[in-house]
Amino acid sequence: MWQKAWSTAIDAALLLSGAIVGTDIPQCRLLPGDVAWPSTDAWSTLNNSIDGRLIKPIPIGAPCHHPNYDAEQCEIVRKNWRQPAFHELHPSSIMDPIFLNKTCDPFTDPSIPCSRGPYVEYTVNVTKPEHVIKTLKFVEEHNLRFVIKNTGHDYMGRSTGAGAVSVWMHHLKGITIIDNYDSPSSSYKGAAVKVSAGVTGEELVGAVDKHGLAIVSGECPTVGFAGGYIQGGGHSVLSSRYGMGADQVLSYEVITPGGKFVTASPTENEDLYWALSGGGGGTYGILWSVTIKAYPDVPVTIASLAFATQGISQDTFWKAIAAYQRNTPRLTDAKVFSFAVYSLAGFSLDPVFAPGLTVDEVNALLKPFIDDLNELGIQYMHSVSNHPGYLAAFSSVPAFQGAEIANFQIGNRLLPRRLWEDESSFEDLMNTLKSIANQGGALLDIAVRPTLEVAGYPDNAILPAWRNAERTMGVITMLDDHQSLESIFNDQHKVTHEFAEALRRLAPEAGSYLNEASPIEPNVKHAFYGANYDRLLQIKDKYDPHQLLYGSISVGGDRWEETAEGRLCRRDTSGGMIIQFRRYLESMKGEL
Template identity: 40%
Template sequence: PNPNPNPNPNPNPNPNPNPNAAGYQVVGGECPTVGIAGGYSQGGGHSALTSRHGLAADQVLEWEVVTGTGNHLFANRQNNTDLYWALSGGGGGTYGVVLSMTSKLHPDTPTVGFNLTFTSAGIPMDTYYEAVTAYHASLPAIVDAGAMSVWYFTNESFAISPITAPGITLSGLQDLLTPFMNELDQLNITYTHYFGQFSTYLEHFDTMFSPIQVGIAQYGGRLIPRSVVENNNTALTNAFRFINENGGQFIGVGINASLARSGYPENAVNPGWRDALIDTTLTTPWNFTAPWEEMVANKDKMTNLLIPALAELTPNGSCYLNEGDFQQPNFQEVFYGKNYEKLREIKDKYDPHHMFYATTAVGSEYWVPQKDGRLCKAN
């Protein structure tokens, strides 16, 4: 049945498949294999363009959905507004089957990129981590200018790879990074770096991003509020150092996804995104041929040792649900924040028989997984 046909059909049923060729840029994932309309946008979706335009969920104008009761609906700001709100950041795979998504395009801009690397070889470890602290201190100015950063570090090496600066001039980005690079010089740290100027965002993306290898790690994370970096930066670095020294791997995404930057959207994005400065992703190794017990131990280490080191600094904090620990305690609050109860009401409305399930999706409490993998009703 189709009781609610789209009252505002797309006037262009065959949009240009290449926004870049038409002079536009689209908020999408940092990895080119990430699909835009699935759990990425439905779960929030950070992007190299987030500090300029907001999260992927903030861009959505309409969802086309088949609900758990078999109804074919269009959800937007005028029709089925509760479903539109829930799908825009409240997690994928639980309210219905999304058939299509309509999202914003933005005029393209010249884009500047930046990479920088150094190692801990030949320098005291305290000095190395002092440099890490200095980079985190530089992030507020960088993201507030509209740039976004991805960076990685272990006890052996540090890499910014890359900074994406759409609509920022080369000299503008150089000015933003000068304090950090001066700090490296003062610490006698030798580094290599690269600035690149590109005529379009896509040219930058194709040059400075590459597919991310998957299937080799187990995940967990935490959204680090700006206030922690501004007021407790050394303690944050100490927590990251503890994680590195105990078998974890750090990946950081520096963004400004504030309501003001995102256009004050009305959606179900975890409120923790709005004052976050660092989306921290932690990994432990996964190997399909390793003993199962070792992999379980790595997963438990994530849950019981590594994430708590960051949770201690961010009480009542949040995590990006698409990069979280599937064993995350109190996932309802951590992944969804204050939105969870409203999201569960919407789940019950559009999927009253709980046809759709995922371990940490909204409404998963309805089912209890059994040892053989089957699901039984909780009550």
């Protein structure tokens, strides 16, 4: 009875708060158990209206917990926990454990039952636009939290939400090759491909390869193409040659949060087209498809090189890293991409990805670095090979094909070319990298140069700092399956406020790649959106006036916050009062 009274008080607060604010956006979204939560009949009516596509997902780790404990099934979950495909095929699972709050974690005490945690309550397995449109109407009518999930790769927690209803776009797999794209909306003439919302990078690369084409897609084969990747900007092994993923977009088909199916292109809903191209996933609308440029495929040379720290002094190791750093502008100037990972354990460069270059040309590019290694007396493993095209080269990179998830805490900064151009900045850069490694961090060092020139001077919402970048520099600490929440948060804090902050100080004017950054980045607006933020917010509010789409780091996301129980509430002045009232009620819950 007291529970009911408490719940009614919460609902009263929700109602009251709307009146105080004087707006039609409710103060808080509902959670299961609230008096106003839709009835079983209402869910059933929704399900009937969307061809029975509604799922009430069971969290992926449920077989590892009482009362569903099943030793065999639990072992399968544990073994596959770091495999992207395992989570991708699950209707509510996401890949970044920091957002799971240890809820239903397969490695925690099996006798503790799973709680709802940050998982969505219902998922709609979408196959038609009507499924999205009707779900949007339902969540708005019932004041529910709404989420869009594709693969669940997001490092920023945007593809889950406590008690939410999600649209799961992952089964939309259409790929249509357009031999000669010709549209009044663009001066581009050439090959193109129309890609549905659920297609992954590897599916797309495989499909266009059969037509002798290559496209700009992510390095990790399982990342969704037309979801968070393209809307976040999207870097690629081809970005030093053709620009970012979002630079390739010719048009989108989008469902607006108001339920309209529209086209967004340089001549139709131009503002939406601009925002979707780099302004962040899950913020402006629900992408149904994207049409992008495709390029004639060319042979690709790839190279790798690795050495350990064993048997060499720290000083020699850092001289070798400096030699690599000094050599990379030659690579990016030749439109080459390279991915190096290093820490106090060693250095691994895998791959150098050189589209259109021969083995001899790549050997010549790497020669100064290799000469330096020889002079330093470093033993290394090195290979170079040529492949007939993008797919063949891409498929032969072990670091891409075997990419695991759920294994680190991440931060990121874009580092401008100027740091490589004068001695004093270069010295600061080297000292910073060394200091991060000495404190237990590892560097995910991606040399890529998606200048406006290589991208063809597109007008879109990609963070301007990308255009001067020489690096997207990831910084990580490794995550252990059995690590406590407290220790995970401490590490994330260190990555953000010490490692990424040290990189930020090297070039405060730059920014950070919003898809691969710290989810607790302290300066979201400047770091992820820069000068584009105000325009993006206007566009968001035009297309999503009721703020159905939310992400904590998304444009407009700072207007909301989650309470301790995971409820999404507005953060404005009066909201602060209501949230405090709610916290008071929550704190009284035990006593009622």
